[in-house]
Amino acid sequence: MRSVVLLGATGSIGQQTLDVIRANLDEFSVELLSVHSRVEELLLLVEEFTPRGVVVGDGIQAALVRSRFPGLDVGVGAQGLAEAAGAFPGALVVNALLGAAGVVPTLRALASGCDVALANKETLVCAGDLVRAASESSGAAVIPVDSEHSALLQCLKGALPEQVERLVLTASGGPFRTFTQEQMKTVTVSDALRHPTWRMGAKISVDSATLMNKGLEVIEAHQLYGTPYDRIAIIVHPQSVIHSMVEFVDGSLLAQLGSPDMRVPIAYAMFGGHRRAQSGLRRLRLEDLKELSFEGPDYERFPALGIAYECGRVGGTAPAVMNAANEVAVAAFLEGRLNFLGILDVVRRVVDRVPGVATPDLDAILAKDAEARRTATGMIRDRGLS
Ligand code: NAD
Ligand code: MG
Numbered sequence: 559m560r561s562v563v564l565l566g567a568t569g570s571i572g573q574q575t576l577d578v579i580r581a582n583l584d585e586f587s588v589e590l591l592s593v594h595s596r597v598e599e600l601l602l603l604v605e606e607f608t609p610r611g612v613v614v615g616d617g618i619q620a621a622l623v624r625s626r627f628p629g630l631d632v633g634v635g636a637q638g639l640a641e642a643a644g645a646f647p648g649a650l651v652v653n654a655l656l657g658a659a660g661v662v663p664t665l666r667a668l669a670s671g672c673d674v675a676l677a678n679k680e681t682l683v684c685a686g687d688l689v690r691a692a693s694e695s696s697g698a699a700v701i702p703v704d705s706e707h708s709a710l711l712q713c714l715k716g717a718l719p720e721q722v723e724r725l726v727l728t729a730s731g732g733p734f735r736t737f738t739q740e741q742m743k744t745v746t747v748s749d750a751l752r753h754p755t756w757r758m759g760a761k762i763s764v765d766s767a768t769l770m771n772k773g774l775e776v777i778e779a780h781q782l783y784g785t786p787y788d789r790i791a792i793i794v795h796p797q798s799v800i801h802s803m804v805e806f807v808d809g810s811l812l813a814q815l816g817s818p819d820m821r822v823p824i825a826y827a828m829f830g831g832h833r834r835a836q837s838g839l840r841r842l843r844l845e846d847l848k849e850l851s852f853e854g855p856d857y858e859r860f861p862a863l864g865i866a867y868e869c870g871r872v873g874g875t876a877p878a879v880m881n882a883a884n885e886v887a888v889a890a891f892l893e894g895r896l897n898f899l900g901i902l903d904v905v906r907r908v909v910d911r912v913p914g915v916a917t918p919d920l921d922a923i924l925a926k927d928a929e930a931r932r933t934a935t936g937m938i939r940d941r942g943l944s
Contacts, residue, residue, distance in 0.1 A: 560587075560650055561586075561588075561589045563589050563651045563652070564590065564591050565655050566655040566677075567592060568593045568599045570759040571820060572652075578825045578828060582834075586828070589649055590646065590649075591604070592642065593613075593614060597614055597623065601623065601627075604623070609630075611630065612630060613635075614633075614638075615635065620634050639662070640662045640666050643662075643663035643667040643670075644669060648671070648672070651673070651674045652677070652703075653677060656761055657761070657881075658878070658882060658885065660678030660681045661680070661685045664678065667698070668692035668693050671698050672698055673699045673830075674698065675703050675824070677703035679774050680881055680885075682700075683777045683877045684882075686777065686778075686780070688923070690781065701827040702778070702827065703824055703827045705822075705823045706727050706779070707778060709800075709802035710783065712814045713813065715831075721808075722806060723806055725779050725805075726804070726811070727772060727792050728793055729792055730755050730794070732766045733750065734859075735796060739899070743898070750763065750898060755796075755818045761888050765888065768901055773863050773867070776863075776870060777869070787870050794855050795851065817840045821839060862902055875915045876909065879912045880930075882908075883905045883908035884905050886904070886930075886935055887904040890904075896938050896941075905934075908934045914926070
């Protein structure tokens, strides 16, 4: 029986993680669940999974939970998350949080020796060097949940580093893959949320439309596998059947294929890289596939890619600044305060304006994250809806 701490239980990845746990109740027990706002759903989950503790977003939610479940340990906010992440030695921490809020809990979990099944790619973008150091010093593992990185992990099994030529990340291309810059000027929030192949939370859906999601994933891959940026490639593959590939020095490519369903990489991570049969998953039927197509990414229509490679190569706090600006800009787009093309315009200008720190500690990263958020917020307020 493996204890599980699930951070971000009501999100898209959180709910699918709970599906995997429901299907394997003799293997996993839930010690802690966190939510940010959906406290009514949390109450139902507490009844179902009987965790020892929960973390909620604020004091009002905490009072509600305490009144219903007097014996339950209730933490609050960022501090509650950080404490909870390291409070259950030996537990598997599933980090399904959104954005840079995932950084500190990941580091706390690793420092306490807990393995982390990491969906929260922003952790690796903002603080990948610290994550690697924490994992090396405690021996706790970081296991990727992101489908591309799970695919890479599977393709890299047994490979010697010197045999690997390139990592090839596949991208669906998002809902605007074929749009001109002119067409992208007028797209709406609901257009951006209509992802062609995956159902996901709102922020990552917008990131998939700008291709910033792929940019974040390039940095994530660099941090997970230590591969230099000039050996991480992106290929647009609209069917999302190949989840990523590794190209070897002899010219062979290994790919991992499957139906687009996050429960597969979630379970792979939760079972520590072991394959388990799961019921209820749609199998990939090759005879039903009409085609698998590929095209190179367009760096002009999707400037997020170039910015992400650039910030990744600069290193230090540059990726954290890019990520924070993107989080603020995407939130403004979702709230109707910024148009679609404004997202990358804001990110570009924040990256250019906020000076970096070359070898930051956690405090320096968090300070730059805050500075980038303030700068982006000011820019969006000043520019209006343009
Ligand atoms: P989501 O918006 O559906 O859920 C996010 C969860 O985090 C919710 O439980 C929310 O309550 C919590 N949360 C949000 N802001 C918070 C804050 N400031 N403090 C504490 N908790 C907070 O998002 P999602 O789509 O499940 O994505 C979660 C992470 O997984 C992201 O990093 C995303 O990039 C990554 N990811 C998601 C998918 C997917 O299919 N959804 C695939 C690959 C990777
Ligand atoms: Mg992905």
